[in-house]
Amino acid sequence: MTAPAIELKGISKAFGPVQANKDISIRVSPGTIHGIIGENGAGKSTLMSILYGFYKADKGEIWIHGKRTEIPDSQAAIAAGIGMVFQHFKLVENFTVLENIILGAEDGGLLKPSLSKARKTLQELAREYELNVDPDARIDEIGVGMQQRVEILKALYRQADILILDEPTGVLTPSEADQLFRILDRLRAEGKTIILITHKLREIMEYTDTVSVMRRGQMTATVKTAETNPEHLAELMVGRKVLLRVDKVPAAPGKPILEIENLNVVDEAGVARVKNLNLTVRAGEIVGIAGVAGNGQSELLEVLGGMREGQGTIRLNGNPLPLSGKGSDARARRASHVAHVPEDRQREGLIMDFHAWENVAFGYHHASEYQSGLLMNNAALRADTEAKMEKFDVRPPDPWLAAKNFSGGNQQKIVVAREIERNPDLLLIGQPTRGVDIGAIEFIHKQIVELRDQGKAVLLVSVELEEILSLSDRVAVMFDGMIMGERPADQTDEKELGLLMAGVAGEAA
Amino acid sequence: MMDFLTLIQVLDSTVRLATPLLLACLAGLFSERAGIFDIGLEGKMLMAAFFSAAVAATTGNVWLGLLAGVASSLVLAGLHGLASITFRGNQLISGVAINFLAAGMTVLIAQDWFQQGGRTPSLISGGRFEPITLPFANAVEGVPILGPIYSELLSGHSILVYLAFLAVPATAWILFGTRFGLRLRAVGENPAAVDTAGVSVVGLRYAAVMICGLLCGIAGAYLATALQAGFVKDMTAGRGFIALAALIFAKWRPWHALGACLLFGLLQAVALRFQNIELGSIVIPVQFMDALPYILTVVILAGFVGKAIPPKAGGEPYVKER
Amino acid sequence: MDKMPKWADVVLIPLISLILAALLSALVILGIGEDPIAAVKLMVSGALGSTYGWGYTLYYATNFLFTGLAVSVAFHARLFNIGGEGQAMLGGLGVALVCLYIPWPHWSLALIFASLGAALFGAAWAAIPAYLQAKRGSHIVITTIMFNFIAAAVLNYVLVNLLRPVGSMDPATARFPEAVHLPSLHELLAPLGIAFSKSAPANVSFVLAIVACFAVWLLIWRTKLGYEIRAYGNSEPGALYAGISPVKITMIAMLISGGLAGMMATNNVMGEAERLVLNSTEGAGFIGIAVALMGRSHPFGVFLAAILFGFLYQGGAELALWTSIPRELIVVIQALVILFTGALDNMVRVPLEKAFLALRREKA
Amino acid sequence: EPALIFDLGGKFDKSFNEAAFTGAQRWAEETGESFREIELQSEAQREQALRRFAEAGANPIVMAGFAFADALGQVAGDYPDTKFVIIDMVVDAPNVRSVVFNEHEGSYLVGMLAAKASKSGTVGFIGGMDIPLIRKFACGYAEGVKAVNPDATVIANMTGTTPAAWNDPVKGSELTKAQISQGADVVYAAAGGTGVGVLQTAADEGILSIGVDSNQNHLHPGKVLTSMMKRVDNAVFQAFSDGPDLQTGFSVMGLSNGGVGFAVDENNASLITDEMQAAADDAAAKIATGEISVHDYMSDDSCPALSF
């Protein structure tokens, strides 16, 4: 047996108080695709970044092709033949493709010769792997799919024979993803070793040779893909049996609560994000918006929540809401009984340095029950917080703890408690269970369903198809800013939605 | 309003006054292109002005003075690097501190060394950079128009002036024609890209900050040993900030920096020479001329005349691990 | 988990930074051939050893309280207001106009309106950078620096060409009328039977500054507006999400900041000089930065830091008077304080965090 | 113990403040006693400096510069037992001595010398802060020039309108260059520290300069035509010598009592011909006796010989 292409022994890494990796060991055979799965925050990216020399491990050894190798920085990793495509691309936005590719791998002190040499090499690589990109295009002018190609080309240009890809398909359409996997297949056939981090069990099952599962900073198992199944992997990931469906009675939709007509949103860069969108959400139903990240779902939620401006018409209980200018901000939305659980709780939903009790007022700090005269009634706020913490089982139930000191799931519970307890007519909820453990997922799902059952409208956005399918009553798929199609949740499946998500029009599917 | 000879004179003093601005502006350009904001240009110049004058005064050798000035500026640059690169502190605060440090230390040391109320003794010849007469300058003086332009405007500056002007193409070439320049620009835009490409962010940024120190050092030495003959307290008189303004005005580009510095130099030259300028019935007070560079910069910053977009990673320490 | 306890963050770190700055300052004094211990003794006796010294210390502290609070309020909204100097200069103009052109029956009335005038002018001077930051994204640090210079030019013009009394050679306004003379601490304390130096300039503005401290504390930690300022300062996307307008908060925070900086003029212009002179701010706007950094942007911390800097200023003046140590020594000390408490914060913080973490691991 | 307060230009401005310092120094050497001194850092400190010295018991307290007038007006009354001496300005208080100089007379003499030394018939004047006091210098100078050569051109520039103008050598240097380009071959600097730049540039460019207040001939030997001596040093020396009992009131120092004059020493001996010296001495005598009357700009804020 040949030596493993990569062997990690006892890798540990802490970020301050967070133990991201704990004593991790793993072997990857040459010429294989090795998958790594695990929940958000399990430590996958950290582990790979250590292999690539981006972080330095606190403990542990790295062996490459049977040789103990010190990788103090990325330069050493590159020298050892490792290339990595990060979850968040590492490209210089105002440089051209060519400049990005030679950065750090120039020949000699002058740019001209390096650039012309790289241009030639790039042409060869493009031909060989069907990786066509315009070498003179600026990164900020090309799409994410293209940017990912640049990242792969960067690695190939440096003659990597071990390629790490961190969640490469999260931003790709299914067809772009298929093309990526064709390239990966070809690379594997050439004897290159590939590590693939992904959340998608389908990709693991279809394309990998072996798979490792991480949970809470530890490696829980490494198995041959052929010898396992999705349920088993899911169980390994979360540490217990996964309940994939939500218990709920069939919906009894009532009058329309939210009506969206011809909504358009243009972002700061002038790109149209939402295009002529029409959608209705009725009382007593949960409408799920599915789609690949970046197809306008976030902007839709933000417009509805009053975080950005748009054009078109939206009505709440029949009354039009302004989409720009006065009265279009989040405060006005809350005043008209729209609650919003944002997609990114740490960036938007919470002020991480505020105490829990301050966060419970966040967005509702104008509410009369929180005031006493000109000042804020902090005592009332704290009492309210204690009540909510109790009801939502926030742990620890300490109003004085800063938001950043709660775990992800408990942070989410604080946000959900704040929004749902306002008893809104419409709940906007984005990625409700991202990075939240399974117990909390069940709890949060239950709260959402309960709200629906009280006759409220819920608009759910999630990139997790499973969550969409199990929680919604009706599913709308967004692609390129438009609704590609709507389906009752119990009359569709992942396959059909996947096609819609790729922009294949509903009728054809 | 102005006859030709006066015009030449004003332009001549524009060149002299633009020189320290230009050197400091290019200094800032290197630093900020690498993502390190530097509002401490003023302090570095001041420190260099003092040490160059002090050493030139004691040794009588202006080159030793220049060396000392540059060295002292490099020390402050290193301090800025330490604070903003190694310890990932706030670059603006570090710059503020450096300005104060220089303002205080120069007077303190000057008083200790020379007991002349915070100044150095006046420099005598040998201790100063003398004007250089370009070849044939005297011969062509009589030629109309071109003669004075060559002999008055172009000739007769100290070597540092020519050095400053040569630094412009050099900077442009380094930035856009070399590997170092590519990496430098990249580290100011996205240090993570540089890091993952296997190049040291810290090394690049220190290099940039040190080049900044070098150029500020020359600028300061020019002030004390060429433009003037010795150091007086606070002699930079806000030039570091005007250079910063010019840098923004130039949108962080070397050739534009030359233009901006010449413009600001011209404003200074005009303000120096004329108290109030009468344009028909309007009198432009000298204070307005003094403030004009700052006003122009604010206008540029406001984006009314083309938006000035700083390097993306500028001002942010590169933090990998929270 | 927090990396270390709160007290370490607000007390231990500034204290260590301060000690480091003090040690280096001592080295500097040694370097210029003087005795640091004697210097400190002289500073202490000169600044705190008599009511005269205290009068000056508190006078300077009053200036720094206003500018320190100004920087702090902006800091809470994550705005770095380096323009305190210019705002205070313009505040002086506001005070001068109010005092010179309106006949006041009593100083108390004059003080109220002079404060308003000062705040108004200071706020106005902060308004343009604030607007440009809020609406056009112009870096407020750079614009406020530019505005300091522009303020100096404006004041220069006004004093030389407009407000200078005929026949006077000073670029300064006329002396304010006797009616707007603010009671000094001497006059204030005399009825209480406390004999305070007659010639020290500390005056009733000190009380005003303390009131401002309390008001800022209430504003930041007890009002909706303060809540919004802090929320915006912590997270701009968060603010948007909560319906807090970044434009509004940027404007308001900077207006309050500029207003506070401007109000410094009640002390130095109205209370001390009783006329507006060039450069009456004497760099207090910049010291506000150090004061806010040291005081961790908390009014109580700002109060302590302002007193400390008042002491340094008065002590430094005494040094310059009685020894050959130039007054610039305090500029150096100020630089070191800013350097250590501001820019080199992590130098102290990181090892300390590690130590606390290790300590906790050991306990666990 | 007497005390001396310097104005913003600083003790070593080689000019006005330095003259005051020289006087104090001479007193200290002759009496073996010591005095207190402080250099101001800013406008706002004037009053503090005065009070601090008065509190500490310094007496008399001498301040060099007109800008102290306002602060002194405030402080003098609070310390009736302390004697104050202010130079260049009049403050009316029982415990203040106000010393003013007839700068126009001294300037007249150096103006004559300038006109005689000038080959181009154009001479320059560079003042510091644009205030009546400095115009008084300029006016006397211009009259002196015109007295020798009625066709001569006098170019006058002021450095600025704020105290910063006393300490701006770069601007002094630029103004000198400008005047040279307009044909001036002698420049007279009455500009405190700014004059250092004027004299430097004049020397660099090979024209003659005239110093002010102190004897500045030595700064560039052979290149400084002469210096208009304003005996601030004498005024300070006198005040210190008089001690706490000094006579208060108004004191004028002019040609008649040696308060102003022009400097001839080994550094400029070769530049001043016997004829020049004789003419100037003659004029000095006539001014002292009142035979020649030099116009004092400050008497009516106008100057017959020069327009500003």
Ligand SMILES: Nc1ncnc2c1ncn2[C@@H]1O[C@H](COP(=O)(O)OP(=O)(O)OP(=O)(O)O)[C@@H](O)[C@H]1O
């Ligand atoms: N640079 C960093 N500084 C501090 N903590 C970090 C850093 N990067 C990651 N962490 C923490 O380390 C843990 C593991 O993070 P990591 O990014 O490796 O997870 P992951 O498995 O890649 O998750 P995801 O699926 O969301 O990408 C998390 O708790 C995270 O908050």
Ligand SMILES: Nc1ncnc2c1ncn2[C@@H]1O[C@H](COP(=O)(O)OP(=O)(O)OP(=O)(O)O)[C@@H](O)[C@H]1O
């Ligand atoms: N970036 C961070 N900075 C500081 N502390 C953190 C950070 N991320 C996590 N922690 C701490 O680490 C602990 C574990 O956080 P984490 O989000 O990984 O919890 P978890 O086990 O995934 O729980 P949950 O399932 O509720 O999300 C939290 O209690 C929190 O205090």
Ligand SMILES: [Mg+2]
């Ligand atoms: Mg990851």
Ligand SMILES: [Mg+2]
């Ligand atoms: Mg978690």
